[in-house]
Amino acid sequence: MTLIGMPQIRERRTPTRTGRTYHLRTFGCQMNVHDSEGIAGLLEADGMVPATDADTADLVVFNTCCIRENADDKLYGSLGSLKRIKDERPELLIAVGGCLAQKDRNLVQDRAPWVDVVFGTHNLSRVVSLLDYAEEWGPITEILEESESVTVVPAKREVDHSAWVTIMIGCNNSCTFCIVPSVRGAEISRRPGDIVREVQDLAADGVVEVTLLGQNVNSYGRDLELGGHKALFADLLRRVGEVDGIERIRYTSPHPKDFKADVALAMAETEAVCEQLHMPLQSGSDRILSAMHRGYTAERFLAKLDLARQHLPGLAISTDIIVGFPGESEADFQATLDVVAVARFDSAFTFIYSPRPGTAAAEMVDQFVAPEVIQDRYQRLTELQTSIGLERNQELVGATVEVLVDGPSKTDPTKSSGRTRGNKLVHFPGEVAPGSLVNVRIDRAAPHFLIGDRL
Numbered sequence: 001m002t003l004i005g006m007p008q009i010r011e012r013r014t015p016t017r018t019g020r021t022y023h024l025r026t027f028g029c030q031m032n033v034h035d036s037e038g039i040a041g042l043l044e045a046d047g048m049v050p051a052t053d054a055d056t057a058d059l060v061v062f063n064t065c066c067i068r069e070n071a072d073d074k075l076y077g078s079l080g081s082l083k084r085i086k087d088e089r090p091e092l093l094i095a096v097g098g099c100l101a102q103k104d105r106n107l108v109q110d111r112a113p114w115v116d117v118v119f120g121t122h123n124l125s126r127v128v129s130l131l132d133y134a135e136e137w138g139p140i141t142e143i144l145e146e147s148e149s150v151t152v153v154p155a156k157r158e159v160d161h162s163a164w165v166t167i168m169i170g171c172n173n174s175c176t177f178c179i180v181p182s183v184r185g186a187e188i189s190r191r192p193g194d195i196v197r198e199v200q201d202l203a204a205d206g207v208v209e210v211t212l213l214g215q216n217v218n219s220y221g222r223d224l225e226l227g228g229h230k231a232l233f234a235d236l237l238r239r240v241g242e243v244d245g246i247e248r249i250r251y252t253s254p255h256p257k258d259f260k261a262d263v264a265l266a267m268a269e270t271e272a273v274c275e276q277l278h279m280p281l282q283s284g285s286d287r288i289l290s291a292m293h294r295g296y297t298a299e300r301f302l303a304k305l306d307l308a309r310q311h312l313p314g315l316a317i318s319t320d321i322i323v324g325f326p327g328e329s330e331a332d333f334q335a336t337l338d339v340v341a342v343a344r345f346d347s348a349f350t351f352i353y354s355p356r357p358g359t360a361a362a363e364m365v366d367q368f369v370a371p372e373v374i375q376d377r378y379q380r381l382t383e384l385q386t387s388i389g390l391e392r393n394q395e396l397v398g399a400t401v402e403v404l405v406d407g408p409s410k411t412d413p414t415k416s417s418g419r420t421r422g423n424k425l426v427h428f429p430g431e432v433a434p435g436s437l438v439n440v441r442i443d444r445a446a447p448h449f450l451i452g453d454r455l
């Protein structure tokens with residue numbers, strides 16, 4: 001059965017799957033990872049427990065993404081492998097949710113009729129009821145056209161001391177390489193009081209670090225009237241900063257065109273807000289930025305970084321850069337290198353452009369850049385950024401930094417690992433409980449991490 005935009009299924013409260021197991025696989029961005037925490041929370045509230053692997057689980061859920069390359073291949077390949085298990089164990093439930101499901105809709109069950117439930121980005125909170133329906137009546141696709149509000153479900157967090165907090169969903173921009181606006185819908189902000197209450201509950205549960213999450217956090221509140229004026233992201237930062245027990249506040253992602261002095265000032269004046277900013281550049285060429293619909297020039301982008309650094313000395317800045325956007329010439333690419341050299345980012349997520357079906361840029365086929373040219377540019381960009389990242393980290397050698405401990409180092413259990421307020425990874429000898437804040441003197445720097453000794 002297929003329901004498109006018809007929320008008719010009754011919600012159920014009493015747990016009925018006690019002891020049954022689930023396996024949840026997440027593709028994609030941080031928003032999807034946080035959505036998966038919510039899906040896991042709902043399944044566990046229904047009595048389910050995590051399975052050790054997909055082969056033995058009673059339920060397999062894929063939370064999909066259509067932003068990353070080959071998302072379709074990954075999903076349909078995984079579903080193909082599950083068909084054999086479903087043939088042997090017809091009681092196995094398979095659910096597919098998230099962005100790719102929102103985009104593909106009926107296509108998921110057309111291509112993989114053994115899938116029991118397909119849900120989109122706007123009805124994640126109904127996953128348990130949809131599973132009930134599928135067990136009673138058979139396969140179902142339910143895709144809603146939009147959300148009426150931001151639904152918050154009890155999340156199962158990956159770590160105890162750190163949590164993601166959704167402050168808004170959707171995006172009103174139209175970057176030509178991005179599918180998000182068509183699968184996540186228009187921006188909807190949560191009311192500040194609801195966000196603060198969630199953060200207070202998290203603090204009471206032992207959380208010391210929160211990351212405020214939205215596709216474009218700097219436009220938070222434009223859809224919210226509060227006593228005759230719009231809600232502001234700067235005010236939200238200050239209010240979250242007043243919650244007792246929260247030592248660190250981060251946020252992602254801001255849009256450079258919407259980053260203004262009031263936010264920089266709120267960051268500087270709110271002790272818990274970390275000296276860290278993720279500011280996605282995407283390209284340093286004004287011509288390419290215009291083709292991307294980004295709404296800023298390289299000069300204005302650099303002016304925003306100056307503004308932020310004036311308010312927050314020692315600010316660590318990370319970015320995203322796309323190499324090989326359609327029509328990118330050598331001169332355009334050189335402009336990107338020039339901005340990277342001036343901006344002196346602490347780190348960068350660099351991506352090779354690949355077309356996403358349904359986006360405007362994917363139609364610019366006659367301007368696609370040759371793969372070997374892109375590869376060469378990508379290499380030159382990562383070499384430049386790696387050397388700048390190393391220099392930025394070397395500036396911290398000899399300094400004492402506060403580290404929030406994540407746990408034992410992944411490569412050496414005699415060491416602990418954690419993050420500075422600037423979000424830099426630090427390794428140091430000794431075992432320290434996750435969630436502790438310790439001071440570490442930095443002795444050595446590498447491009448992507450620091451090494452030191454606990455004081």
Ligand code: SF4
Pocket residue numbers: 171172173174175178179180181215216255
């Ligand atoms: S700001 Fe642009 S890149 Fe970010 S989610 Fe919106 S459309 Fe996509």
